[in-house]
Amino acid sequence: MTDIAAIGHNLSETLKKYSADYIEAHLEESQASHITYRGRELESVDQTTAIGGNVRALVKGGWGFVSFNNLDDLSNRVELAVKQARLVGHEQSSLAQVAPIVDVLPIETHRNPITIPLTEKKKQLDEYLDIIWYTPQIQTSTINYGDSQKKSVYLNSSGSYIEQARTDTALHLVVVATKGGEVQQAGFSLGSRGDFSLIQGLHQQVAETAQRAVALLSAPQVKGGEYTVVLDPILAGVFVHEAFGHLSESDFIYENERLLQIMTLGKEFGSAELNIIDTATIPELRGSYKYDDEGVPASKTYLIREGKLVGRLHSRETAAKMNEKPTGNARAINYRHPPIVRMTNTYIEPRSASFTDIIGDIEEGVYAKNWYGGTTSMEMFTFSAGEAYMIRHGKLAEMVRPVVLTGNVFTTLKNIDAIGNDLEMNQGGGCGKGAQSPLPVSNGSPHIRIRHCLVGGR
C-alpha cells in the first residue's frame, strides 16, 4: 500500500514554500467491511479500501480547499488551494494560536475488528437472525454490521505533524412486524471503538426488540398535545444533542450578531440542577480523540453549568473571532470535507432523583425511550422515540406507538424539572451537519422529566 506517512513528511517541506496565513493537509487511508442481512437472508458482504487527502489554505480570512484521491503532484494541489483562498480573502485572517505539535500515536492493533475473520462475525449475526425469526408475526428485518479502521496524517505550515488512527464498529438492527396491512417496526443501534465484544451477547436485547415490533401492532397512538414527558437516558441524550448541543457550535453564531446576543455567556437556559458537558477526552467513547482535525488537543467543555450558558465549542477560527480559547472541536467526516465545529461526547450530568421519584407524581404523561432520530433548526427541534408508554397515576401504563416530540430551546430546557441519578452514554448515534454525515459521536444523560412537551399524534 501507499505509505501516507512518507508522503506526509515530504509534504511538510512543500507547505513551507507557499505564502499563505495558514496551510494544512490531511492524508487518510481506510479499510472497511460490511455485512448486511435483509429478511432471512444474508444480503451482502463487502470490503472497501480508500486513500485520499486534502489541502486547506487560509489567506486574508478566505479559505481554499482541495480534496483528491490521486496523491500525485501534491504541490499542484497546494498551489490551487492557496490560489482559491486568495480569490476569497479580503480581510484579516484570525486563527487561535496553538503550539505546533509533533506526535505519532500508536495504532491499537490488539483489537482491530478488520482482522476478525468474516466467518466469526457472520456466526454472531446469524444467531441474532435466528432469534428474530423465532418470533411470530415478523415480516422482515435488516441487520447492518460495519467496521472500519482509519489511519490519518495531519500536518500544517506551523510545523505540526500528527499521526492518529481509529477503529469503529457499529450494529443497526430493525425488525418489521405486519398484520392486516398495518406495519410497525422496532430496532436499536450501537457502536464501539472497534471492540467487537460489545456487538456480542445481545441475544436478550434482540429478542425484546422483535417482541416489541409485534406488540406495537396492537398499541394505540397517543393523542397529539402537551404532556409531561419522561425521557430515558438514550432519548435524553439525543434530546441534549439536538436541543442544545448544536446551538453551542460556534460556527453558527460567531458572525451572527443577533444570535450572539441571545447566546451571551451567563444567560439562563435551565434550572440550577442542569449541567451540560461536551468532551472528547473520555477513553473508549465514539466521539473521543486526542487531537481534532486542526491539530488542537481535545478538551472538556462545560456548555451549561447550574443552568447558565458558560461555554461553547470552537474551531481555531471561531475561537479567535470570539476571543475565546480553542476547544479542539473541529472535525471532518473524512478527507473529502474541511473540518467544521462538531460535538464529540455530549451529556447531562447526573443528579439525585431516582426513576420512581421522577414518575411518582405524574397524573398523566408519556415515558419515551430509545430513539429513531432527531433534528434541529437551532430554535426548534424534534426528536423521536423508538418506544413509548403512557404514565398514569405515577406508574408506567400501556405501551403506545412511538412518538415524535418537539420543543423550543429557549423554553424546553427550562421545563426540565427533574434529573435522575442514572447517567448512561449512547454509542449508537451518528451526527449530520452540512454534507457531513454520519460523524461518530456519543451522547447521554440520566432519566429526565420535561413539563409541557409537545407530542405529535392523531
Add this chain to the structure above:
Amino acid sequence: MEQMLAQVRRVAEQADAFVVSSEETSVQFETNRLKHIQSKQSSSVALRVVCQGRIGYAATTNLEDSPHLIDMAVAAARFGIPAKFELPVISTYPQITIFDSKVESVSIEEMINLGEELICRLREHTPDLLCGADVSKDVHCVHIINSRGEQISYKQTISNLSVWANLIRSTDMLFVGDGESSCHPILDSDTVAKEVLQQLDLAKHRTQAPSGLLPVVFTPDGVASALIPSLIAAFNGKMVLEGASPIGSKLGQKVFDKKLQLWDDPTIAYRPTSRPCDDEGTTSQRTPLIEQGVVTNFLYDLQTAALAHTQSTGNGHRGRSGLPTPSPSALVIAPGKVSLNEMVSDIKEGLVVEQLMGAEQGNILGGDFSGNVLLGYKIENGKIVGRVKDTMVSGNTYQLLKKITAIGRDPKWVGGSLNLPPLYFSKVSVASK
C-alpha cells in the same frame, strides 16, 4: 478496466465494474459573504463478481490496485448470496442529453457573482437577513463494463445554486431558502430569489396556529418532507419482495385517490437525475407507479427483479461504493388544475405547510409522519395571514392520499430529484402550543 475484467473472468462466471470519476468546484458564502472555494477530485471503482454462483463485492478509490480489489471481491463471494440475475447485454441506449460543455467553462468569478447578486437582492428586501449560499459545478464520468464484453460510458454536467437565510428577532428565528439544479449552467438567480422573497413576505407576521383536524395545503417542499419518504420505501422492490411494503400485495388495485399519478423518470433532458442507463447498465425507462390511483409498478434492480420473477426497471442505484439497490431516479407527481391561491381561498381556517422538520423520523414504512412546522402559514377566511410556530402536523400518507381534495397545477423541482405539485387535504391533525 478491460484488463481487470479479463483477469476476473478467470475466477468468476460473471463480473461488472462501475467506475466513477468526478471534478467538482463550489463557491460558498456564509453570513452574507464569500467564505470558501472548494474543488474536489475523486475516483472510485466498484467490482461485483459472481463466483460459484455467489455474489462478491469490493470497492476502492485506488484505480491502480486491481489485484487487491479482485482478491477482496472473491473473498466476499464465499459468503455472498446466490446470484439470480444475468448481467445485461448492452444494446443501444436512448439519447438522453445530460451534458452541456458550457458548465465546464463557467468561471469561478461568474459563480462568485451569481452568489453575490442573489444575496444582495434578498438583503435589499430584508436588510437584517443573514444568508448562506452555495454555487457549484460538477463534471463526472461513469464507465460500466461487464463480463459479457459490454461497456458504456457517459459524461454528465451538473450545476447547482442554493441559498438559505435566517432572520432573528429576539429569540424568534425564521428560516427560508430554496435551490435549483440543472445539467445546463445556472446563470441567473431569479427563480430562486423570487421563491425566497415570497417566503419572506408570507412569513412577515406571526400568528397562533389552531389545533385539531384542519384543512392543510402542502406546498411541493411540504409534500417532499411529509409524504414522499413513505412512498419511496413502499415502491422499493426490495420492500415489496420482503412483504414490508403496505402496498406490496396491491399491484393493479386502486389504493390512492384516482386523481393521483406518480412515475419515475430518468429520461428527462438536462436533469441531474437522468442517465442513459442505471448503475448496472440496464436501459433507463419511465416507470409508471400510480395511474389513476392504481398501483402499477414497483422499482427494481437486476437481483431483486430476478428474485421477484420480473424485469429490472432500470433503477439499480449504487452510490459510489455499494452493491446496486432499487432507488428512484426522479419521482414525478402529475400536476392538477387548481392554483395554490384557489386552494387557499377555499379554506376558512387551516394551514399551508412549506417545511416539516423531523417528519421522516417516524414509522415511515407504515406511512406515519409527524413533524414540527419549520416554515408554514395560517389561513384565515381564504387568505394567508402569517407564519405559525411551535406546531406539529401529523398524519398517515396512505390515509391522506386516499382522498386528495385538490392537486395543484404548478409543480416544482424539490431537492433536484422530485417534481411535485402542491396537495390539498381537508383533514390533517395539527397540534400547537
